[in-house]
Amino acid sequence: ILRSAHQLYEDGKEFHNLSLYVRHNHAKRGNLRVRDPAIDIDLLNMNGEYVPLLSHCNPNRPLLILAGSYTWPPFRGLVPQLNRLMDSYRDRVDMITVYIEEAHAVDEWPIGGRIRYVQPKCDADRIQIANDFIKAIEYRISLLIDPVSKLNPFSEVYCPxxxxxxxxxxxxxxxxxxxxxxxxxxLELIRNALDDAIQQ
Structure with a gap:
């Protein structure tokens, strides 16, 4: 209704100068539950080649999957801790990150700041932003890309x-x-989840 305010209330002066934008909030819990089989999805590596998600599973140890994007400030803030986490669990846990839709693309949900990207419309654009993220933040955990060309299948299934x-x-x-x-x-929440999986 607010987006139609200019038309609905033509005589209302307070609406004439009203600026609106739509928050593209994609957050949802999804249908996956603990003890469900993990669903395999073809993702892109940083060279643009398809790789099955579950090809990163090792029968002898758990796999941690992280998901986020460059434009989500809390994810950027967590990077130093995640790099240290990888170092401390290197011999006991495999880790990958799936790069997903931008949380605060300037054309969807702008929050200002120096990191400004539009939501990628093709795989190459998402890979480029992921590369920028790796270089700028010195992220060391392997990255896979949720393919834009296949309508973000990881996001559809895992709701990250x-x-x-x-x-x-x-x-x-x-x-x-x-x-x-x-x-x-x-970080303690991630550590506890990993420790429980290691002990299984």
């Missing part, structure tokens, strides 16, 4: 927006699914 993490056990079942959150996750 704007930031989320998952732990897949050695049986390729989901042992932990973080709830959607507006901020960031305490």
């Amino acid at each position: 927006w704007p930031i989320r993490f998952y732990v897949i056990d050695h049986m390729k079942k989901l042992s932990y699914i973080a709830e959607p959150i507006e901020g960031s996750f305490p």
Whole structure:
């Protein structure tokens, strides 16, 4: 209704100068539950080649899947801790990050600041932004790309927006699914989920 205010209230002066934009909030819980089999999805590597998500699963240890984007400030803020987490669990856990839709693309939900990207319309654009993210933030965990050309299949199935993490056990079942959150996750929550999966 607010988007139609100018037409609905033509005589209302207070609406004539009203500026509106639509928040593209994609947050949702999704249908996956703990102990469900993890769903395999073809994602892109940084060279633009398709790679099955579950090809990163090792039968001897769990897989941590992180998901986020450059334009989500809490994800950027978590990067130093995630790099250290990777170092401390290197021999016990495999880790990958899936690069998803921009949380605050300037054409959808602008919040100002120096990191400004439109929502990618093709795979090459998303890969380029992911490369910018890696270089600028010195992110060291391997990145896969949710393909724009296939309508973001990882996001459709795993509902990761704007930031989320998952732990897949050695049986390729989901042992932990973080709830959607507006901020960031305490590192202790990720550590506890990994420790539980290691002990299984």
